Amino acid sequence: MKNIYLVGMPSSGKSTLGKELARNLGYSFTDMDKLIETREQKTVSEIFSNYGEAHFRELEKKTLRGFQPNQSMVIATGGGIPCFNDNMDFIKENGVSVFLNVDVNDLAKRLYKAQGNNRPLLDKSQSEEVVIASIKKTFEERLSFYQQADIQVDGEITVSQLLWLLDQYLPV
Numbered sequence: 149m150k151n152i153y154l155v156g157m158p159s160s161g162k163s164t165l166g167k168e169l170a171r172n173l174g175y176s177f178t179d180m181d182k183l184i185e186t187r188e189q190k191t192v193s194e195i196f197s198n199y200g201e202a203h204f205r206e207l208e209k210k211t212l213r214g215f216q217p218n219q220s221m222v223i224a225t226g227g228g229i230p231c232f233n234d235n236m237d238f239i240k241e242n243g244v245s246v247f248l249n250v251d252v253n254d255l256a257k258r259l260y261k262a263q264g265n266n267r268p269l270l271d272k273s274q275s276e277e278v279v280i281a282s283i284k285k286t287f288e289e290r291l292s293f294y295q296q297a298d299i300q301v302d303g304e305i306t307v308s309q310l311l312w313l314l315d316q317y318l319p320v
C-alpha cells in the first residue's frame with residue numbers, strides 16, 4: 149500500500165498521530181529524524197553543529213529517496229523536509245501526504261513543554277517572545293511548501309477522522 153508522509157512544523161503531532169495511524173492501518177511507522185540519527189550514530193543537533201545544516205539537508209534528501217512508493221509505511225518527516233531539495237515533489241510522486249497545520253501559539257506551548265533544548269533551530273534560552281516570533285517566521289516561510297500536501301488538517305484531529313480523509317487515497 150502507498151506510503152503516507154506526515155509533514156508539518158516541529159511539535160505539530162507527526163510522531164504522535166503517525167504512530168497511532170500506522171497501528172490502525174497495520175502499517176509500519178518511521179520517524180526520519182530517528183532514522184538519520186541511527187544511521188549516522190549522531191543526534192540531529194550533533195549533525196548540525198559538526199557538519200552544518202546543508203549536510204543535514206543532504207542526509208534528509210538521500211534518506212527520503214531511499215523509500216519505495218508502496219511500503220505500507222507511515223513516515224513522520226523532519227519539520228524542514230518539504231522546503232528543501234524538491235523533496236515535496238518526491239513526496240507527492242511517491243505517496244500520500246498530510247500536512248498537520250497547528251496554530252503557531254499552540255506549537256510554541258508544546259515546544260516549551262518538551263524537555264531539553266535539543267533543537268538546532270530553536271534556542272529556548274532566548275526569551276519566549278523571541279522564540280515565538282522565530283517559530284512564526286519559519287512557519288510563514290514554510291507554509292507554501294506544507295500546503296502542497298494532498299490533505300491539510302487544521303488543528304487537532306483524531307485518527308478516525310484522518311482515516312476518513314485518507315479513504316479516497318488509499319485502496320483497501
Ligand SMILES: Nc1ncnc2c1ncn2[C@@H]1O[C@H](COP(=O)(O)OP(=O)(O)OP(=O)(O)O)[C@@H](O)[C@H]1O
Pocket residue numbers: 156157158159160161162163164165224227258262304305
Ligand atoms: N493533538 C495534540 N494536542 C495536544 N498536544 C499534542 C497533540 N499532538 C501532539 N501533541 C503533543 O505535542 C508534542 C509534540 O508532538 P509530536 O512529537 O507528535 O510532534 P512532531 O511533529 O513529531 O514533532 P517533532 O518535530 O519533535 O518530531 C508532544 O508532547 C505531544 O504529546
Ligand SMILES: O=C(O)C1=C[C@@H](O)[C@@H](O)[C@H](O)C1
Pocket residue numbers: 157158181192225226227228229267268269
Ligand atoms: O524544522 C526543522 O527544520 C527541523 C525539524 C526537526 O524535525 C529536525 O529535522 C531538525 O531539527 C530540523
Ligand SMILES: [Mg+2]
Pocket residue numbers: 162163164179224
Ligand atoms: Mg516527531
